[in-house]
Amino acid sequence: MRTAVVIGTGLIGTSAALALTERGTTVHLRDADHDAARTAASLGAGTVEPPEGMVDLAIIAVPPARVGQVLADAQREGLARHYTDVASVKAGPRQDVLELGCDTRSYIGSHPMAGAERNGPLAARADLFDGRTWVLTPMPDTDTETLNAALELVALCGAVPVVMDAAAHDRAVALVSHTPQLLASLVAARLEHAPDNAVRLAGPGIRDTTRIAASDPRLWVDILSANAGVVADILEEVAADLGGAVSGLRAMEAADAAKRGEGAAAVADVLRRGNVGRARIPGKHGAPPTRYEDVAVLIGDQPGELARLFAEAGRAGVNIEDVTIEHSTGQQAGLVKLAVAPGAVPTLTAALRERGWSLR
Structure with a gap:
């Protein structure tokens, strides 16, 4: 994939653009809000200059109700060889695409299962999709080249593809x-x-x-x-x-x-x-859930303390599976709970005590 257009420079669109740009794809940015597109470009997500010719893939990152019309407009323009959208609902846009008479051979719906509480280009990250599921919902006549283009997009963004029916996805x-x-x-x-x-x-x-x-x-x-x-x-x-x-x-x-x-x-x-x-919620890397045990450590609110704690665990040869932090009200301290495999608890506990950490 040498060239792409991202239409819609919110969190998802800009994050995809950042990921593609990092991997050498030339990305052109479009948004009805020109300031948003310029902000995304200033972050290194691509350029607001229009492409000189047809690009390899157009990524439509707009609300579900607008996907059909944006796709129709882009196809009339001859913007790209292949098209996908990243809306979080698939059945509605799919129906709009059919009613508007879009070319469904060059279109495939998709939905990256990633996001954040904040929206807009300033919240975007190139690693937003790393290791996350990315659902693909092909039309009955989506051609193989379009499917392959979507699979390449997913791979370049570091995600894991899953093919589903649009209605099943929405449920x-x-x-x-x-x-x-x-x-x-x-x-x-x-x-x-x-x-x-x-x-x-x-x-x-x-x-x-x-x-x-x-x-x-x-x-x-x-x-x-x-x-x-x-x-x-x-x-x-x-x-x-x-x-x-x-x-x-x-x-x-x-x-x-x-x-x-x-x-x-x-x-x-x-x-x-x-x-x-x-x-039933999948655990690490999609495997069956694993029960971990917490090692609770009292930590001061100073720069570098959390990094020092993680480094101590690494030196002890213990992998931290998860971490939570409870902040103490009115105190410059907090309680860090390190989730580790049950067999690693004695090793980690002994190592931290030896290094002077206060365990709870």
């Missing part, structure tokens, strides 16, 4: 992405008018649960409007579970011991099913 992302976004926002909304002394008690649990609630509402309205029915179906199921949990909690306040037991059993059932569902 899947409704479950693992779109519904969690709304639920995170619903939980975070409880904090809007909460007393300050309550919010000060917030710890890593509420931070983890509400992290994606910091996302751009305008962007998510565009996404959800393109997959609204499927998300609503899942939320109805959640609402039924929520109603059962509420009834169970009310029963746990009853004077009657039998009712309290029934209520506790209903709440326990929700928690148990949550355990089962959580355990």
Whole structure:
């Protein structure tokens, strides 16, 4: 792939442009917001100058509702040999593409399963897609050369391709992405008018649960409007579970011991099913989930302390599988939890104590 055009220089479009540029592809940038395109160019994502001829691939990085029209316009212009979009919903754009009479032989839908709470070119990173799944949803007549161009794009961006039907993709992302976004926002909304002394008690649990609630509402309205029915179906199921949990909690306040037991059993059932569902989420490199153990280390809030801690683990020959940081309220310190394989705990603990670290 020698040349490409990225239409839409938000987070995803600019990140793809940065990745391609790093690997030697000449990338031309377009955006209805010319300032956004110029910002992306200033970051090294490509050039705002138009291509001199037909490029190898056009990447359409616009909201789902605009994909069909942008594709139609680009194909009329003869912009590229092959076309793909990176919208997070596929069935709606697919229908628009068909209704607008686009050339579907040179088009393939796609969706990189990556993102961030922030949007726009300034949030972009060349490594955003490294190791992430990138879904491809070919049309029935998508030609082999177009599929190969999309596969090359995925490879150049460091992602892992997965081919899916468009409708199956939308059902899947409704479950693992779109519904969690709304639920995170619903939980975070409880904090809007909460007393300050309550919010000060917030710890890593509420931070983890509400992290994606910091996302751009305008962007998510565009996404959800393109997959609204499927998300609503899942939320109805959640609402039924929520109603059962509420009834169970009310029963746990009853004077009657039998009712309290029934209520506790209903709440326990929700928690148990949550355990089962959580355990199904793939672990490292897509492998079955692995149980790790935490080594908790008290760390000062000074430059270089976290790097020094990681270096100590490396010298001990211990691989850190995950890390979480709990910040202490009102203190210049925090608690770092290093998730490691169970067999590595004694080795890491001994090494850190020997080097003077305070373990908890």
